[in-house]
Amino acid sequence: MADTAIPGLFDRTIRRITEAWRDMAAGVAPAADDSIPAQMRACLASRGGEVSARNRAAKLGEAYLAADAPGRLAFLRELASFDADPQEIAKAAARLAEAADPAATATATAALRRALEPPRLRLLTQFTTIPDGVKFLVELRAELLALRGTDPALAGLEADLRTLLAAWFDIGFLDLRRIDWNAPASLLEKLVGYEAVHEIQGWRDLKNRLDADRRCYAFFHPRMPNEPLIFVEVALVQGLAGSVQALLDETAPMLDAREADTAIFYSISNCQRGLAGISFGNFLIKRVVEELSAEFRNLRSFATLSPIPGFRRWLDAAIAKAAPTLLREGEAAVLRAAAPEAPDGATALAALLGRHDWFRDRATAALLAPILSRLCAHYLLNEGRGKRAADPVAHFHLSNGARIERICPGADISDKGVKESAAMMVNYLYDPARIESYHEDYAGEGKRNAAQAISRLLKP
């Protein structure tokens, strides 16, 4: 199980690490009690950075990596048990409650903070001093996220680790790097593995995505210099791109990038599961907009070409529960005409979407396009829990201050695109002058901004 949970830990890099750690571990003087808990206590007793402390941390890390799944679980439970002492916390809270003057309050507050610091946090910190120790902690959190379940101790350990990683991976400490065909093959190979949106089909596809009319940027951390944290792929085009297959077509002619007026962000992939919940995407987009603006004076628009991963799920449910307001009268009529075997419009829609390769059939695609577009506009603008948009990608871009600019039927006819989004995609527009007010609209009152053409679709 562990193997599938953290493949990264078992590739060659990690094999190299464990070897290095084994060498370091060999430098730890043997002790009477060499159990894992005893080793953890020894780690906590030592000061990070010392040769002996580093050797101890390496030994502990190596023991973890060498363990099987139950062994790892036991290890993590043991580690989690080095928690803050509830009695100490209670005492410190009581002392704070009694503090009479500002100075006493300040002292008692500081003491309470200290009492709340779990020793396991200090232990984890010691891994920064060993080679690839930060990468190890990131992988460890990935594993914890998979394992914690409802165990409060593991969840606490995971939360501690998250706090630590969030401080270290503060966006101020990240490096933005452009990645092109001159990048190390070992790095490009990782991109292929990490690309989560539109799978890279091979080196030729990859080279095409790094060509002169493309850009790829990633964030890196100084202590994980060969590991991208997140990356975005951009196409420089004329006008809003409306088909991802056209964008990825290796045989398409290359545009002179200096003539492009639009930058299309067509893929953003997070690379490190262990950094889940620590957000980089928003900043990456903003930084890349800055970079591109500086490099290409003719760029006027920055937009995405994004999937709508929740659309079909929502639509299928709406059809299933036969929501009466789902279709308008005219739409239902058109659909029934096209699928006369169906008892009603919704069923007809389902039937048409169930036909093999419906999106390649011109007539069907043309007939469905306006109906799906309207439904999609409704899904994006009206559906959700509270103020939050139902579609996760929509939520992400609306939070960032983008607006829904265009719905593109037939924009992604890959299996995944058809299955999840009925072959549609969305252009979210990032207008530097409005990003902030749009962000506040959405974050505040939950207002979802969209181009007029989109809003108009929803008018009765």
Added chain:
Amino acid sequence: MADTAIPGLFDRTIRRITEAWRDMAAGVAPAADDSIPAQMRACLASRGGEVSARNRAAKLGEAYLAADAPGRLAFLRELASFDADPQEIAKAAARLAEAADPAATATATAALRRALEPPRLRLLTQFTTIPDGVKFLVELRAELLALRGTDPALAGLEADLRTLLAAWFDIGFLDLRRIDWNAPASLLEKLVGYEAVHEIQGWRDLKNRLDADRRCYAFFHPRMPNEPLIFVEVALVQGLAGSVQALLDETAPMLDAREADTAIFYSISNCQRGLAGISFGNFLIKRVVEELSAEFRNLRSFATLSPIPGFRRWLDAAIAKAAPTLLREGEAAVLRAAAPEAPDGATALAALLGRHDWFRDRATAALLAPILSRLCAHYLLNEGRGKRAADPVAHFHLSNGARIERICPGADISDKGVKESAAMMVNYLYDPARIESYHEDYAGEGKRNAAQAISRLLKP
């Protein structure tokens, strides 16, 4: 006052920063209320990393740098007022006290931690995203250390900043770099400014200290790549060096470093006042021992040649209060014979030490050497508060796991050396095999390890 407190902020680098920040600040949309507190609230409302958030942070930083001393104090008090809310803390503490099961306890503990996080901390964190923002925070703490006095609010702000900086400057994130004559002149110029132990007399002196039989290492942080945090100067010699003037003699012949058996750490200087209390020295020494061991196979000993900054102050006080056990009988007799005008041994000692250039007078120096050595041994091994050695340099090296190896009369005949240490210096020995046990001896029971020859001096 501020000017003298943070000269770094007023050199050209900072002028360049403030210019850059002014440009960024110009991008902030004008607001109805543009007061400093309003700006701080706006900063807190925004998300770090956004262009607008960065511009706001830059604007705030620029306002601070442009302020005069009272303006800065007002700014810092304002900033300090964004503290955690005592009522929220109290509420969260109460909820924790009532938590009934592990899950509830975990949730309440997390909530209490959050309640304890002062908003000012989040505001400070936003500076990481602007150019030289980390350097700014380091300088800000230097200023706070000078200003806080007994003001609990300023002290709290300073403590927050320290917590932040301690996390970011974790030694695992530092780069160790060797500095030699091929280093950038701009960096070497900084070394000259930061050297705190044996002043660098000019470029020729500096070049001599970076020669083939010397080594200089420094720690750097990825976000302050041109600013050394701490550096150490090492001489590769044969046998324990016993005179710093001999080490620094530019006319001395150069040793083939491969033939050296001893590495002498003759100067360690912290460079950033704003990182006071965040310790690097210990780790620097250990890392450099590793580097040198790997490079020079013939090295057998690693030792310092260190000042004894508190010796004369202690000795003068002891003479002043005429401590009867200060001198032994034989010593007193010898001293009185050399200074017959003095009524007793202690007075004679003071008289001899008061003579002009006594350390250049062979007879006087020879007569004083054994007496001063014994007194020094006593001072280093016996004096102090509780378990802590009175001499700060001794405390530092004993904490690190070194032992007192040798006392060197006449080792530093610079003005400062004579005035503070009666021209004596000490070799502290770092024996890799014993560092840990020595460290524990001192940290635990307060035992100060020393070479037999030193301990023997104190036998009756």
Added chain:
Amino acid sequence: MADTAIPGLFDRTIRRITEAWRDMAAGVAPAADDSIPAQMRACLASRGGEVSARNRAAKLGEAYLAADAPGRLAFLRELASFDADPQEIAKAAARLAEAADPAATATATAALRRALEPPRLRLLTQFTTIPDGVKFLVELRAELLALRGTDPALAGLEADLRTLLAAWFDIGFLDLRRIDWNAPASLLEKLVGYEAVHEIQGWRDLKNRLDADRRCYAFFHPRMPNEPLIFVEVALVQGLAGSVQALLDETAPMLDAREADTAIFYSISNCQRGLAGISFGNFLIKRVVEELSAEFRNLRSFATLSPIPGFRRWLDAAIAKAAPTLLREGEAAVLRAAAPEAPDGATALAALLGRHDWFRDRATAALLAPILSRLCAHYLLNEGRGKRAADPVAHFHLSNGARIERICPGADISDKGVKESAAMMVNYLYDPARIESYHEDYAGEGKRNAAQAISRLLKP
């Protein structure tokens, strides 16, 4: 035709070059006579390095690249016509003949040298100052080699260019670089294209060849930093490797390189046709032996695993002319028994070698192995013109000072290996202690050194 002659000139790099050159060419002031000869004269009149001179060279180069095949030929003939003036040479030679004293002789010799310098050489030199100008000259020579035929003018131009390139690509000016999986993808892609011995099957095969138990080194020139000149692939193994398919097996387990005792050079490829006749291979092998010796203390042998490209051609010819001494009596008997339909041993050998996949048939392979080995030993050690070995690969390694160490039947069962070498390969051994004497043996008296086991095969 030119297209196939210099594919490099038509890839994207060159497209980028011609664009840059077109921009530069635009800076040349229009002239009354803008013909190619007039442009060449203008180039010769200007001083290299000046902006205007560089623009003129770029314009000329761009004209060449834009020309079709006949246009290029005309261009080259025109360029060739800027030859040294025979009358000036004759005059200078006459003056030298009449020189009476050493000083006059020296002056006249220098004058004769100058008279022999063709102006076209100076013109070519001006290309060094424009971007990628050196690469252009290398490609130009590749094209000249293909075009010169028996045209003395073109041959003279080619010879001039060779002289120039030989001076610039002096091995002292080349950089040896190790290439691994962290190298730029754009460089690795070139390796795939340039590999001339054992075709690289794809990125996975390539990665396998750059793994931890492999090494790849290449020479580069400072002015063509992204273009390998020659590269060698090395496998670190235990014992002499006897099968290239085993070496290239991607599923084979990886050896810990530190335990290897033998370095096998299994592929050497020249990358630049335009540098034909300027030899790098010998020096590359020697430099790599040095590098590997320094990195791996356990290495004891350095050997190749090389093809025998001329073996089958020679063998087939020998069979065809029914050379009576080709086979020994015992061999003929064995062969006839295995192919009873054949009238004699030679015919039987041909028949067996003609059978489909004979090398996979254990019995046939075992029967042929000793016979082919002996014939191969004879071919390598005895065949040739004068002192020069018939096999070009054998000639190369013997010239370099290697000896024939082992003949490996079945070592290369690729189509090419079977067709050219009857599936055999040879280990040539580079013994650092004997390289020089072996080189002299072969270069002097034509003696071909071989291991005893090889020589013994040839004894009656």
Added chain:
Amino acid sequence: MADTAIPGLFDRTIRRITEAWRDMAAGVAPAADDSIPAQMRACLASRGGEVSARNRAAKLGEAYLAADAPGRLAFLRELASFDADPQEIAKAAARLAEAADPAATATATAALRRALEPPRLRLLTQFTTIPDGVKFLVELRAELLALRGTDPALAGLEADLRTLLAAWFDIGFLDLRRIDWNAPASLLEKLVGYEAVHEIQGWRDLKNRLDADRRCYAFFHPRMPNEPLIFVEVALVQGLAGSVQALLDETAPMLDAREADTAIFYSISNCQRGLAGISFGNFLIKRVVEELSAEFRNLRSFATLSPIPGFRRWLDAAIAKAAPTLLREGEAAVLRAAAPEAPDGATALAALLGRHDWFRDRATAALLAPILSRLCAHYLLNEGRGKRAADPVAHFHLSNGARIERICPGADISDKGVKESAAMMVNYLYDPARIESYHEDYAGEGKRNAAQAISRLLKP
């Protein structure tokens, strides 16, 4: 003598080289005849690049460096004796004379070229393969230039070396690098040593010359990466600078370089005596004009502030021979009035120029300024041999295509400036649009271009 001739060879770098070479030399197998000539023959017999060949070259080089002055002379004479064979040359020339058709002529021409190649050239080339071998050859030529005198053999050797170095140091192979205060101290130290025009007074002066409103550029060769070949110092100012002391004033306020409209080249220094006669200055200026134009959009003028090293020597000679046309009538009257003791104008001029600190005396300086300016204009525009300007600096800039823009009295009041140029300097203007035509004016008909104001000075 050698010591003063090549100080570079005796600094630490070279000490390091000789050590490295001694180690390599130790790898040469001992021979029966180990004399220098025998070693040279062995070198010629071997192929460059081989380990053994490199060791032999290192041994030879080491022997040279270790020799005293007579030893070096003997070594160089020996080396020079490996000259081309006159009989072979004669034979080849005869065969060329007899060649009947183009092919035969081509072959015979190539043969004659080969016959003219002296073996010593091949021997020198082998030094490229040993560390710092190129630097060694550069230093060797510097020594040869000092030693050759009228010895035709040494002169021939020197000419060969020059040919070699000219090919390798082709400007197309040089790297232009900007040098600022972040450059390695070891490099800056070299600048201090090499500055030939306005001596650098120390690190503070140097830092001032590398400040934000200054630029310094140098050419480097890939095989001598730490050795500048030539460098130029530039000040970014408003209007033509007319005083070098003002430019070098460390206390002067710094200009915002982006506001500068003029770049003043106030110092150009060649660094390698061994590259004398291989010209870089012209190209350096042109390349730097390009760099500065790209960086600063407001720059409109590029000019020098140059010494007039030959002015006083010429003027003193003219005064001495009492040239009647030297002074105009009005000038003579003014001068006589100021120095009534003098019998005539010329003598009065001499007297005034002989007064202590005449250039600091306002009245004298004001009185002399117009007279000296006119004389200087005459010197620059009319004096010389044939078409070549008498003043070497004027000749250099006029050849490069600059024009004489302004004469600046009192522009250089350093001892050297007063002594050589009567405290005057000249602005030569590089107008990119006219560089070429001005260059041709001067190179062709010897026309010296100057601003109208200068030419007008010379009208009667």
